[in-house]
Amino acid sequence: MKAIRRFTVRPALPDPLSPLAELARNLRWSWHTPTRELFEAVDPELWAASGGDPVRLLGGVPPARLARLAHDEPFLRRLAEASDGLREYLTGDRWYQQQAAECGGELPRGVGYFSPEFGITAALPQYSGGLGILAGDHLKAASDLGVPLIGVGLLYRHGYFHQSLSRDGWQQETYPVLDPNELPLTLLREADGRPCQVAIALPGGRSLRAHVWQACVGRVPLLMLDSDVEENDPGAREVTDRLYGGGSEHRLLQEMLLGIGGVRAIRTYCRLTGHAEPEVFHTNEGHAGFLGLERIHELAEQGVEFDTSLEAVRAGTVFTTHTPVPAGIDRFDRELVARHFGPDAELPRIDVERILRLGMETYPGGEPNLFNMAVMGLRLGRCANGVSTLHGKVSREMFAGLWPGFDADEVPISSVTNGVHAPTWVAPEVFRLGARQIGAQRTEDALSVGGSERWDAVAEIQDSDIWALRRELRGQLVTEVRRRLYASWRGRGAASAELGWIDDVLDPDVLTIGFARRVPSYKRLTLMLRDRDRLMDLLTHEERPIQIVVAGKAHPADDGGKRLIQELVRFTDDPRVRHRVVFLPDYGMAMAQKLYPGCDVWLNNPLRPLEACGTSGMKAALNGCLNLSVLDGWWDEWFEPDFGWAIPTADGSATDDDRRDDLEAAALYDLLERRIAPRFYEQGPGGLPDRWIEMVRRTLTRLGPKVLAGRMVRDYVEGLYVPAARAHRALDVAAAGELASWKARVRGAWPRVAVDHVEASAFGATAELGSTLALRVRVRLGELTPDDVEVQAIAGRVDPQDHIADPASVPLKPVGAPTPEGSRLYEGPLTLDHAGPFGYTVRVLPSHRLLASGAELGLVAVPAEGMGEGAGVLMR
Numbered sequence: 001m002k003a004i005r006r007f008t009v010r011p012a013l014p015d016p017l018s019p020l021a022e023l024a025r026n027l028r029w030s031w032h033t034p035t036r037e038l039f040e041a042v043d044p045e046l047w048a049a050s051g052g053d054p055v056r057l058l059g060g061v062p063p064a065r066l067a068r069l070a071h072d073e074p075f076l077r078r079l080a081e082a083s084d085g086l087r088e089y090l091t092g093d094r095w096y097q098q099q100a101a102e103c104g105g106e107l108p109r110g111v112g113y114f115s116p117e118f119g120i121t122a123a124l125p126q127y128s129g130g131l132g133i134l135a136g137d138h139l140k141a142a143s144d145l146g147v148p149l150i151g152v153g154l155l156y157r158h159g160y161f162h163q164s165l166s167r168d169g170w171q172q173e174t175y176p177v178l179d180p181n182e183l184p185l186t187l188l189r190e191a192d193g194r195p196c197q198v199a200i201a202l203p204g205g206r207s208l209r210a211h212v213w214q215a216c217v218g219r220v221p222l223l224m225l226d227s228d229v230e231e232n233d234p235g236a237r238e239v240t241d242r243l244y245g246g247g248s249e250h251r252l253l254q255e256m257l258l259g260i261g262g263v264r265a266i267r268t269y270c271r272l273t274g275h276a277e278p279e280v281f282h283t284n285e286g287h288a289g290f291l292g293l294e295r296i297h298e299l300a301e302q303g304v305e306f307d308t309s310l311e312a313v314r315a316g317t318v319f320t321t322h323t324p325v326p327a328g329i330d331r332f333d334r335e336l337v338a339r340h341f342g343p344d345a346e347l348p349r350i351d352v353e354r355i356l357r358l359g360m361e362t363y364p365g366g367e368p369n370l371f372n373m374a375v376m377g378l379r380l381g382r383c384a385n386g387v388s389t390l391h392g393k394v395s396r397e398m399f400a401g402l403w404p405g406f407d408a409d410e411v412p413i414s415s416v417t418n419g420v421h422a423p424t425w426v427a428p429e430v431f432r433l434g435a436r437q438i439g440a441q442r443t444e445d446a447l448s449v450g451g452s453e454r455w456d457a458v459a460e461i462q463d464s465d466i467w468a469l470r471r472e473l474r475g476q477l478v479t480e481v482r483r484r485l486y487a488s489w490r491g492r493g494a495a496s497a498e499l500g501w502i503d504d505v506l507d508p509d510v511l512t513i514g515f516a517r518r519v520p521s522y523k524r525l526t527l528m529l530r531d532r533d534r535l536m537d538l539l540t541h542e543e544r545p546i547q548i549v550v551a552g553k554a555h556p557a558d559d560g561g562k563r564l565i566q567e568l569v570r571f572t573d574d575p576r577v578r579h580r581v582v583f584l585p586d587y588g589m590a591m592a593q594k595l596y597p598g599c600d601v602w603l604n605n606p607l608r609p610l611e612a613c614g615t616s617g618m619k620a621a622l623n624g625c626l627n628l629s630v631l632d633g634w635w636d637e638w639f640e641p642d643f644g645w646a647i648p649t650a651d652g653s654a655t656d657d658d659r660r661d662d663l664e665a666a667a668l669y670d671l672l673e674r675r676i677a678p679r680f681y682e683q684g685p686g687g688l689p690d691r692w693i694e695m696v697r698r699t700l701t702r703l704g705p706k707v708l709a710g711r712m713v714r715d716y717v718e719g720l721y722v723p724a725a726r727a728h729r730a731l732d733v734a735a736a737g738e739l740a741s742w743k744a745r746v747r748g749a750w751p752r753v754a755v756d757h758v759e760a761s762a763f764g765a766t767a768e769l770g771s772t773l774a775l776r777v778r779v780r781l782g783e784l785t786p787d788d789v790e791v792q793a794i795a796g797r798v799d800p801q802d803h804i805a806d807p808a809s810v811p812l813k814p815v816g817a818p819t820p821e822g823s824r825l826y827e828g829p830l831t832l833d834h835a836g837p838f839g840y841t842v843r844v845l846p847s848h849r850l851l852a853s854g855a856e857l858g859l860v861a862v863p864a865e866g867m868g869e870g871a872g873v874l875m876r
Helices: 019-025 033-042 044-049 054-060 063-069 073-091 095-103 130-145 248-273 291-300 306-315 334-339 352-359 373-380 389-398 428-438 440-448 452-460 463-491 500-504 532-539 559-572 589-598 616-621 633-638 657-681 690-703 709-730 733-752
Strands: 111-114 149-154 162-165 171-174 197-201 207-217 220-226 280-284 317-320 331-333 370-372 383-386 511-516 546-551 581-584 601-604 626-630 644-647 754-760 772-780 789-798 804-815 823-831 838-846
Touching: 019 033, 019 054, 019 073, 033 044, 033 054, 033 073, 044 054, 095 709, 111 130, 111 248, 130 149, 130 207, 130 220, 130 280, 130 440, 130 709, 149 248, 162 463, 171 559, 197 248, 207 248, 220 248, 248 291, 248 331, 248 334, 280 291, 280 709, 291 306, 291 352, 291 373, 306 317, 306 373, 306 709, 306 733, 317 373, 317 709, 331 334, 334 352, 334 370, 352 370, 352 373, 370 373, 383 389, 383 709, 389 633, 428 440, 428 452, 428 463, 452 690, 463 500, 463 581, 463 589, 463 690, 511 589, 511 657, 532 546, 532 657, 546 589, 559 581, 589 616, 601 616, 616 626, 616 633, 616 690, 626 633, 626 657, 626 690, 644 657, 657 690, 733 838, 754 838, 772 789, 772 838, 789 823, 804 838
Parallel strands: 111 149, 111 280, 149 220, 280 317, 317 383, 511 546, 511 601, 546 581, 601 626, 626 644
Antiparallel strands: 162 171, 197 207, 207 220, 331 370, 754 772, 772 823, 789 804, 789 838, 804 823
């Protein structure tokens, strides 16, 4: 019989147990092992049945059990210790507060962090993959460090989706309804108790309203907007129905609610709680880019004109791009965007054409009728970054059209390599081994804050202890795989009587390889199947077998990805190998936390350079798992043969994709057969695989401090948040107006700026290392003055096509008065500090004290081809 109404009945906890409610509502429990163990002690069976969710646990504990715990002195002491620990964590000074005391208030007072998804815990399923997990780890690390950050996202009533398999291995999706009242969330309310609302104006006089739910991620509030409110019409109620669902207009409305509504939610939250207003707004991928428009609109309502508002808003905005391919960016038809803005819809004080110009692809190679969310993010952000060193390079090349006239290396997109939140991803058994070696507090500090000196203690752990730990974790994974595989086969329609073989799936003493991620084509889920006979030989080798655990979801609309999953599942169903290779459906955080620690090798074989970062291998590494990967993303940056293997790529040598896959698959098989499996099974004098254990130790000591989210967040604070806060303070309305007026004047005058002539002191075809050339450059500035520009000599080694590699710039100084024709003479010395092929050129850039870089306006004047006796000269 089906209920006609559903509501949530909260448990009435006895007074001595009341701190359990606070502990359950703060998601620090998701990464704090003692708190999780405390909840497990409440009722171990119910804890397991609830999926490790304290809210669900407390909602199901029988009153008699609660009554007994209320008089259980050992339990109450543990509860008091956990409650006091949370209070100290929430109120005590941490890294950020220490930095703020040392640097005299330069750090931002608040940071708004916007993302379309957040992977905090399996108990709050609001993520699809790496972007969300990264955002969740960013919040957790910010909390550990004490960064005054406010997270902003959407609350999806169906989350992403649950994945199951049909009998023939086809992915199937289900979307269970999530009740916010049964999640670790609190509804944000006004002082009189009314639920807070934010509203977005829609065309035709309609409105999109949203409630604001708050999750407490340690010290960090996460605000999640929910459109399923009674005041909305049916279409508006469904805007936050599911993550990455619906068509273009649905996605546009989600992103308007996230960016515009998110800023309004922050304003409401700060008004109600007294939290410092953000000085820096961080846009995690382009989905939230409309936040900049809302902040411009806020200033417009105060009478500030658009260009001035744009400069003021840009100053405090950080934009992070996560995609290395244009196809991964949200792009909307121009007319669709235009319809949702302007006098008859949202942001009525901003001219629609000004909004459109921020996102249109008005550059060579762009599609001028498309509104590009990443392009808007870059135009609205003073600071921009990719998520690994290689991805930063790829991003500079991909977006170079926005800065015409500049080499890709000069495009103002930096990089901050992602990290992972170790307390979330490190198995408790690994933590306990570290605690025995260096103490619990030092181990916790090493995982949260980093510092290589804390990780060096791993070198002192005995080989036997490391190997015993690795086997224990592998054994736990085997048990987990068998449980999940049995449930999967039952879901596919198999009877219990035909599943006895699952009891022999995997072996805790066999080399175990993990591969788990989303399933777009570039990640190449089925590369391992290119030569099935060879793979079978590796799986069933009599002396050195391997076993593989695979998991991953394809987007519901991606039939190509689903076919890849089906192809792999059919292989894993083969009775000859099904005890050695498995596919586990419904990959998510709960599965991942078992999978990473239990694997010996983590496999990643994307098409290079399409993996922006790829943090799954980082999580595996923190548990002593070795990486086997194409040199892409973070692995390209930090790979060393002492702690992993690089799969050779066929860049430039393969004539087509099939040939490339064949070559790289063969290289993968060779590594497994000739290097990896022999090292795993090779035993030293003491009966242990000494060389393998040493690689595990080096993975922990060398990679450990690098892959931490704490390191990542410190990089953001020091490299991006502080400069953005400094610019925000410098660009008040008056300064922003000055900069906007100057930019308009420079843009208007720039067509008349030119390099007329370049000459250098006498030289021949060769010159002596260390000698100096005297450069003289005649420049026409038109209506501009020397204060508006910088004239530079650019010099360095040159390649066979005379392109300057690793260029260095030397500013030239104006001398004398302007000529009657309006030209100015610039002079300066150029030192020849490199032997071999050497060249130089000159250029003119706009210059202003408030610019983030000389490339900011995308304007540059260079000599005409072949001009003068010095420009571009090659010296050997």
